[in-house]
Amino acid sequence: MKSxxxxxxxxxxxxxTSSSKSIDDKLCSFFAGYECDKLPDLTINxxxxxxxxxxxLSSIESSIPVIDENKFEIGxxxxxxxxxxVEKLMSIVVHDDFFLQPTLNIFQVFLYLVYYTLxxxxxxxxxxxxxxxxxxxxxPYLFIGPHGSGKTTLGxxxxxxxxxxxxxxxxxxxNKIYINSPPLSSxxxxxxxxxxxxQIDKIFVLHKATKCFTKSCSKEKAFISLYNExxxxxxxxxxxxxxxxxxxFDLCYAILKSAKLFDLHFTLDIxxxxxxx
Numbered sequence: 001m002k003s004x005x006x007x008x009x010x011x012x013x014x015x016x017t018s019s020s021k022s023i024d025d026k027l028c029s030f031f032a033g034y035e036c037d038k039l040p041d042l043t044i045n046x047x048x049x050x051x052x053x054x055x056x057l058s059s060i061e062s063s064i065p066v067i068d069e070n071k072f073e074i075g076x077x078x079x080x081x082x083x084x085x086v087e088k089l090m091s092i093v094v095h096d097d098f099f100l101q102p103t104l105n106i107f108q109v110f111l112y113l114v115y116y117t118l119x120x121x122x123x124x125x126x127x128x129x130x131x132x133x134x135x136x137x138x139x140p141y142l143f144i145g146p147h148g149s150g151k152t153t154l155g156x157x158x159x160x161x162x163x164x165x166x167x168x169x170x171x172x173x174x175n176k177i178y179i180n181s182p183p184l185s186s187x188x189x190x191x192x193x194x195x196x197x198x199q200i201d202k203i204f205v206l207h208k209a210t211k212c213f214t215k216s217c218s219k220e221k222a223f224i225s226l227y228n229e230x231x232x233x234x235x236x237x238x239x240x241x242x243x244x245x246x247x248x249f250d251l252c253y254a255i256l257k258s259a260k261l262f263d264l265h266f267t268l269d270i271x272x273x274x275x276x277x
Contacts, residue, residue, distance in 0.1 A: 008036040010180040015040035026099035034183035045091045078106045117235040126171035128231040133163030140198035145206035165190035172254040209265035222261035226252045
């Protein structure tokens with residue numbers, strides 16, 4: 001008998017089914033806190049096979065999907081699947097030990113691809129951006145920046161509620177920016193379910209410094225900062241990287257039309273009431 005786990009993947013709901021108790025337990029653990037009772041936009045059935053590819057490490061390094069009409073393979077050989085758009089159904093085959101490292105990273109890549117596929121099909125402007133989302137004094141904020149720039153550190157210093165310490169869903173709708181926490185792995189297990197997205201009008205690019213201050217980003221720097229932190233929107237319909245990069249460019253311009261970017265230079269004794277303007 002197959003069990004089902006339905007999660008909120010803003011703005012979508014996705015159901016996962018499996019007849020393997022091992023896979024079901026791991027799905028419940030991976031998505032803990034993001035369960036919902038909404039009618040799914042997509043159902044993904046997971047079956048298991050007996051063995052992993054012989055060249056596992058080389059397979060993991062190549063995560064761009066191979067697509068043949070409604071069939072796809074990621075890894076290659078780590079995930080094999082099919083899509084049925086009419087029935088809103090997807091089936092994948094994985095090894096029973098799939099949810100252990102390092103193959104767990106491929107599952108996250110798969111979830112990127114699934115999400116971007118749904119966005120493509122429904123013409124929704126949404127993306128994954130490397131950053132830390134924070135709710136501070138009932139207001140949401142988004143901090144972005146390269147690895148080591150202090151996103152998680154600043155979130156913890158705020159004593160606010162961290163939405164996700166590593167990646168955020170960012171959606172452009174009606175000339176407004178909304179953010180939410182994705183049901184994906186977080187670096188320090190800091191993530192928090194949001195039943196709806198939160199509107200923001202400012203994005204902060206972080207810099208560790210010797211004094212605290214904020215200043216507006218130039219348009220050029222703001223664009224580069226966004227582009228560097230958005231996960232390339234490849235999907236399970238097309239692996240055209242040139243088109244994906246154009247979509248990424250369009251997303252950056254749409255974000256810049258709807259939000260302002262600030263450089264936030266901070267120290268460990270930052271006063272948030274002064275800096276989060």
